[in-house]
Amino acid sequence: MTDVLPGPAGIRAQALAPDGSLLDDFVFDEAGGVVHFRNAPSPGAISCLAIAEVIADRLEER
Numbered sequence: 567m568t569d570v571l572p573g574p575a576g577i578r579a580q581a582l583a584p585d586g587s588l589l590d591d592f593v594f595d596e597a598g599g600v601v602h603f604r605n606a607p608s609p610g611a612i613s614c615l616a617i618a619e620v621i622a623d624r625l626e627e628r
Contacts, residue, residue: 581604589605
C-alpha cells in the first residue's frame with residue numbers, strides 16, 4: 567500500500583471511573599433536565615442515531 571504513510575501518534579481524551587480505571591463504554595449522566603453523554607470513542611460517529619434514540623428514550627421516560 568503506497569498510499570499509507572506513517573505519521574505521529576494521536577491522543578484522545580478517555581473517561582475514568584472513580585477508581586482511576588479507563589471506561590471503555592459510553593457514559594450517560596442525568597442532572598436536572600439535562601442528559602449528558604460522554605466518552606464516545608471511535609464508534610460514536612457510526613452509532614450516533616442509536617445513541618440519539620437512547621437519549622430520546624431517557625427523556626421520554628421522565
